Amino acid sequence: MRRKIAYPVAAFVLTAGGLAVQSPASAHGYVSSPPSRQALCASGAVADCGQIQFEPQSVEGPKGLKSCDGGVGQFSVLADESRNWPAKAVGSTVTFSWVLTARHRTSTWDYFIGNTKVASIDDGGAQPAAVVNHTIDLSRFPGRQKVLAVWNIADTANAFYNCVDLQVGGGAAPAPTTAPTAAPTTPPTASPTTPPVSRPTTPPVSRPTTAPPAASPTKPPAAPSAGGAWAAGTAYKTGDVVTFNGAKYQCRQSHTAITSWEPSIYTLALWLPL
Numbered sequence: 587m588r589r590k591i592a593y594p595v596a597a598f599v600l601t602a603g604g605l606a607v608q609s610p611a612s613a614h615g616y617v618s619s620p621p622s623r624q625a626l627c628a629s630g631a632v633a634d635c636g637q638i639q640f641e642p643q644s645v646e647g648p649k650g651l652k653s654c655d656g657g658v659g660q661f662s663v664l665a666d667e668s669r670n671w672p673a674k675a676v677g678s679t680v681t682f683s684w685v686l687t688a689r690h691r692t693s694t695w696d697y698f699i700g701n702t703k704v705a706s707i708d709d710g711g712a713q714p715a716a717v718v719n720h721t722i723d724l725s726r727f728p729g730r731q732k733v734l735a736v737w738n739i740a741d742t743a744n745a746f747y748n749c750v751d752l753q754v755g756g757g758a759a760p761a762p763t764t765a766p767t768a769a770p771t772t773p774p775t776a777s778p779t780t781p782p783v784s785r786p787t788t789p790p791v792s793r794p795t796t797a798p799p800a801a802s803p804t805k806p807p808a809a810p811s812a813g814g815a816w817a818a819g820t821a822y823k824t825g826d827v828v829t830f831n832g833a834k835y836q837c838r839q840s841h842t843a844i845t846s847w848e849p850s851i852y853t854l855a856l857w858l859p860l
């Protein structure tokens with residue numbers, strides 16, 4: 587008599603939908619203008635920041651903190667007041683511009699000065715656009731201030747933290763500055779922590795209201811060549827087309843590129859595959 591051996595049948599079902607992955611851990615968001623401390627690190631305006639220069643969008647911690655570093659040990663430089671963080675001169679009304687590399691559903695956006703909640707914007711769990719602007723009245727807080735800007739995520743226990751150093755008042759128009767103006771110094775060519783994944787969500791529709799980076803009078807970032815290779819340190823405008831790793835991408839949001847913002851990582855937030 588022959589023995590029959592029945593092997594268990596494993597059913598592998600592979601579908602495109604099954605390959606959808608979570609956004610990478612580093613894909614979140616931060617205040618790019620006026621520049622938050624992590625933005626200053628990412629642009630190279632403040633040196634020796636450590637890892638945060640490569641992922642300014644990653645200052646994530648439990649909700650309810652009042653810290654610049656979100657309680658993340660490797661980002662503790664952000665809470666180091668001895669660093670003499672440069673304060674951006676602004677008018678009494680300031681437009682804060684967030685760049686979101688993952689558009690998490692949002693409960694509230696909170697702005698604090700010290701223990702005072704200056705403003706709170708309730709999104710009611712909606713999904714934000716890739717660039718979010720809030721115009722906040724800071725006229726009650728003239729002089730040098732440290733604004734803590736908090737993005738409270740609706741469907742997790744976490745929030746994202748930014749400290750923005752400002753010199754409030756003086757009557758000047760609150761001309762929003764642009765985010766990173768220079769590439770970080772000799773960063774690694776590839777981000778080791780962020781696999782390039784595309785976002786399955788619908789692309790954002792809003793345009794940023796801030797001026798493009800080309801407005802800077804001093805040391806403007808390089809202008810892109812049409813259809814050329816993506817390069818850190820280049821000021822891209824909405825509509826610009828680049829090549830990266832053999833694929834073409836179109837810029838969705840004007841920004842100055844930094845290493846770790848490669849089109850394959852910030853697909854849809856900043857770059858649309860063509």
Ligand SMILES: [Cu+2]
Nearest residue numbers: 613614688690
């Ligand atoms: Cu995220």
